[in-house]
Amino acid sequence: MGFFYKKKKEQLKSTTPPQSQTKESNDKQTLKTKLQDNIKIVKDTLGNSSDIIIREIQIGKGGVLKAGIMYTDGLSDTNSIQDFILESLMLDIKDAELKVELTPNPKIIEMIKDFAMTTGEIKEVTKFDQLFLSLLSGDVIFLIDGYSEGLIIGNSRWVERGVTESTTQTVIRGPREAFSENIRINTALIRRKIKDPQLWMETKIIGKRTRTNVAVMYIKGIANDKVVKEVHFRLDRIDIDGILESGYIEELIQDAPRSMFPTVYNSERPDVVAAAILEGRVAILIDGTPFVLTVPALFVQFFQSSEDYYQRSQITSLVRILRFFSFGIALLAPALFIAATTFHHEMLPTSLLISLAAQREGVPFPAFIEALIMEITFEILREASLRMPRAIGSAMSIVGAFVVGTAAVEAGLISAAMVIVVSLTAIANFVSPTYDMSMSVRMLRFIFMGLAASFGLFGVTVGLIALVLHLCSLRSFGIPYMYPLAPFNISAQKDTIIRLSIWKMFTRPDLISQQNIDKQQNPTAAKPVPPKPTE
Template sequence: MGFFKKKSNSKIHSNSISASQMMTTSSTNELKANLQENIQIIKDSIGKSSDIIIREIRIGEEGTIKAGIIYTDGLTDTTALQNFILETLMLDFKETELQEKLSPEQNLITVLKDFAMTVGEIKELTNFEVLFTGLLSGDTIILIDGYAQGLIISNRYWVERGVTEATAQVVVRGPREGFSENLRVNTALVRRRLKDPNLWMESKVIGKRTKTNVAMMYINGIANDKIVKEVRLRLDKIDIDGILESGNIEELIQDTPYSPFPTIFNTERSDVVAAALLEGRIAIFVDGTPFVLIVPALFVQFFQSSEDYYQRADIASLIRLLRFFAFTIALLAPALFIAVTTFNHVMLPPALLISLAAQREGVPFPAFVEAIIMEITFEILREAGLRMPRSIGSAMSIVGAFVIGTAAVEAGMISAAMVIVVSITAIASFVSPTYDLAISARILRFGFMAIAASFGLLGITIGLIALLLHLCSLRSFGVPYMSPLAPFNLSDQKDTFIRFPIWKMFTRPRLINQQNIVRQQDSAAAKPETSKNKEHEGV
């Protein structure tokens, strides 16, 4: 048994190319020395794309040097292109000064890069693969006649959604800023919170056609080196046409693709990412989505909210216990009702049993069929409310549930008690701070309802044992999914079911972090002093 489980995923495989194929590809991919030939290759490759602008200019006052400017309309900052590139090359650049700077070690491309361009990032390019990647990302390409080289100038600009309030993970107290679809803006939000030179970031390009920028961020010296290596390895193995959202990355690198429980955490809040990095976790940013992946993810992590650490410890502990209780209700409430009313009548008080029997006197369906009908109806209403416009979605869900429930009870198809149980279950499923865990409860709920209708409370007990064994068998990037409960770690119980005061949580999670465990050097010094034994003078 190694530190990590072996992964067998047909969607992830390494791309092997023979040496002869690589030589053939590299020879046809290199830039040509003739400008017109390079421009023709670009036109043939992009077809009749009207957003690709190709302009031929002449450099300098005398205009003896021919050059080509290629950029993508809508992705390039045309103002910077006009003021700092075209104006510099066509008006400010003097060929007499050029001849003075030319040397055997420096050609015209190098001189333009080092002495002429007054823009930020500039790189040299020698092949069409780099050219098209930069061009379609919003960079400006400069090609010079007579040189099999070019310049790629970073002046990307496009209209995007700014930093707004996070909508998927709402808090009462805490920062309001959420991630946007721009990867660099998202990493900057985390950099603003963690001003540590050990906050390292590794960038990758994934997707043969989308060329999606993916960044892996962690704190060197805190993050487990084995986990960092494993994340890097899994990202490098991805070979796919396109990555459109972080959910694509999540499916390709997760440990157990067939488990209903998520083993990778996602968030759109910068403070959650910063807190996870301080615990030794790794964040994965994907360009084009506001949701950032955090690994490794534990079961108890999905019950924690960033608001827990901004409230007082007693309030946060009460709310967290309420979340665990609500998850239990969302998972087992319909199954327990079915089991008790079908098999285990003796567990109910006589008065309640008589009331339930009177309600079900005219109902033509058994309790299991009642629950299935109500659960499916509510799931349909929930999805309809999500997909409809916000102005009428919530109203339609509430009115639809009320009208359908009332009409079903009056028609004698559903008992009133079943409507109450399903309603409480639906409300409890919204208490979870993460959407992924609520989905897991919704999926497993139907399975528990089926075994409750077949075997009663005995079936529910067996199902819970099987569920617990499944949870204990899961791992997230080598870390047991149920830690710190299984394996049990006493010091990490300070932030599991309840949250201890911050001045008592002086260590990081031990199974996630194997080095630099202490995050608060002197916990006793941080403890608030009481005024019980102090003498005060004056009023």
């Protein structure tokens, strides 16, 4: 019975192929000789979509040749089609050779491409999969009756946001421009900053349905060849219907998908990506998103900002120490408060202990439940402020936190000290220059709170040991995640927790760039020379 059902299923599959299989078979076909056959296949495959414009024209002296123009309305520049394509084909072609042979002759296609087209990018097309990809990308397709090949004329143009100021990674001093959703604009922004012929870019298409353009950029001779090869290997393995944002790629190529810590860095600032490429990292640009991925990503990289290199080294070093200190506060402040007030009363001064006991006299919940209620409330307010309209989002978050906190204290549900601790934790979490690392801290904070409520400081210590072991076990495209802290590299400490002067940072990270690690050939020449005293 099972064999009969399987045989019947195979017969049905062979006799009634799905529409998608028919479409894919059409995509792999070569172009037909007759123009009407090609137009029919295009219309049938695209379902006679109303935004696909197909126009049949007569070209050559006396209009002896039938031709067809296809483009997608909204993705192509219609003015350029009228001025530089249709006018050239229908009015400017006067060569007598075009009125002769109607049989396939490559000379006519080459002549039109070389002498009649006034646009920049022109490619030949012989397959339907090339035709559909270019047509749905905004290019113009030109076909001639009697010829089994055509031309792809680059003419894509659509409404886009353009280059604006970054909204997620703001700086006081530095460039204001940010990436846009157009991959060609993004690559141009990087090319504008790195005018090196060794800056290579390799483009591939990912997504069976979306056919998204993905570009890999790196400097040949600086980037590690093994990392570049691994990036291509992981990208080529992706088999998915659609790529709509860089988060798809990030989740599919990351090293530790179950880890809370990000192993792929993303940024919407061209200066950040250019600096990463100069250090030997590989940039991955995805069409349709302003966020560019860079690999490998290290733990200390998420505490560095582009503004660190635009300020003096003393200011930058102080700010970086403040960021690491804020990371500890955001991660451990509620847990340490719970452990001290629940298990370790002897660690608190007597006056502080009496004050806390007086505040908690009427509170019906233990410290862990207090912290859990306040943390969840702040997370709700934070997410609500992000999703609400921008005009009232910030006001609602401030008013909501103030009203909820004050009302909870006055009602006797939460102690005032707990409100202070949770508020300080939330503020410290915003010090991180990257959103991904702050999200990791937000999740880990609840785990440490549970350990503190269960085992006190012993549980917090065990949690810290497990966290350090986990971080040391992570890798990003073969590079240890905690480098240069573990493994410890004394020469790489010039730009880790503190930043020395630029003239002292004359080498790149040696584990990232293993080919050319020298950034300055003569570092002493860049050292500032104090002025001589005047006599």
